[in-house]
Amino acid sequence: MRDLPVVGTPPAERADAAHNRRRIVRAAAELIATRGPEAVSMDEVARAAGVGVGTVYRRFGDRARLVYAVIDDREREFQTAFIHGPPPLGPGSPAPDRLRAFLHALADRTDAQADLLFMAESGPSDARFRDGSYGLYHRHVAMLLAQVRPGADTAYLADALLAPFAANLFLFQRRTRGMTLDRVKTGLDALADALIVRTL
Amino acid sequence: MRDLPVVGTPPAERADAAHNRRRIVRAAAELIATRGPEAVSMDEVARAAGVGVGTVYRRFGDRARLVYAVIDDREREFQTAFIHGPPPLGPGSPAPDRLRAFLHALADRTDAQADLLFMAESGPSDARFRDGSYGLYHRHVAMLLAQVRPGADTAYLADALLAPFAANLFLFQRRTRGMTLDRVKTGLDALADALIVRTL
DNA sequence: AGATTAACTGGAGAACTCTCCGGATACAAC
DNA sequence: GTTGTATCCGGAGAGTTCTCCAGTTAATCT
16 A cells, blocks of 8 residues: 555655654554553554654554454455355355445444453544444445345445444443353344245 | 442532532633643643642552543533433334434434543553443443344343544544445444344 | 855744543532 | 541642654655
8 A cells, every 4th residue: 555656645754754653553462452441542653663652652543453453464364365265255145145244343343442442443433434343344234235136225235234343332232231242143143034035 | 358248328528629629620621622621631630720739649550540530520411311302312212213213313413522532542452341331332222132133132232333433443434434324323223123033 | 165045954942622520519318 | 516537629730642842864866
């Protein structure tokens, strides 16, 4: 993602800046892994990365975006699994199967990264939708829905299908309501099945 | 932490405390109405209410809960409309109609209070599900779903149907994606219709 | 190489949320 | 009334997030 001539050339990051960006993400990831997501402050990340706190903010804008950068780094492989990987997640299976497989996989990763996601989604920011991999998931689900429910407003329905993965709801269901991960998946299946047009 | 008779009687708030609670909510509501939700600090609310900031926190715990108190105050009438009010929102209509009416009404109030809700939902807290009127909405939707989709996991599906009303998603759809309120409602209808078991 | 300049750096500081606890006060019991 | 005490009050302060800008540096042009 650098000097692609496509359209509107994003100003191109200077080498030292790119270097610092990597150092910051790495430092943040390490601190978070060690001490838990909510125990690390931006000051600490900056110090651990050997830069000033101003630099962290210049690179990432706000706390949420930094955390999303860490998350994206972690789940790069998941992101390609459903695009290029083997069926039923990747291409090759019928759309209904892929949709179910995707929702299950997303439930698994949400469960695994719940605390991190929760932290990232906190704070007054669009970051979840703008920054993270939400856009990718949204396009994927919309594409599958288009095959499964032709003519529907797939852009809206994709948002609606992804909405239950909001970390605060997910954590509330799991921890406070005491729902098991399997129960969540079953519920998602019910939702997805309802959306699949059955040929009568 | 006391010698209370087992389970009931929440310690009963002292008169001055109850008085201050009202003053705080009123002051907060007024400030928010005047200057917008995110322009008011807890310090200001405290000063406007004529109490110390410690009192605000003692009464409400955190910022999110205070904002929810303001919101609840505002929509008390909506909350009873779908319980005791006239059809199709209130009792008297068939469940599918009531469900659709409820979703439409909730879309309207979410749209109207979006900024306030967005502020309340920001911050690392369960407040949305614990404090606000979410519990009420959840029970209502689950009750309607039980009639419309017997045997399903209505507790889960109710969460899923309410998930698209998260203020951050809602605002993102309306402002960034540029969806109209009607389009959102139509999408919600599609979702609800899919969940309604059709008698063939 | 030297000059030019747009982009980057770092830390002081503004603004905010929330905690803590000594002192004040409402209510109950006598 | 007086006394006892559980509850409440308020504001100083700790710990954050994020802003701002004077000074520095990497990349480009001649």
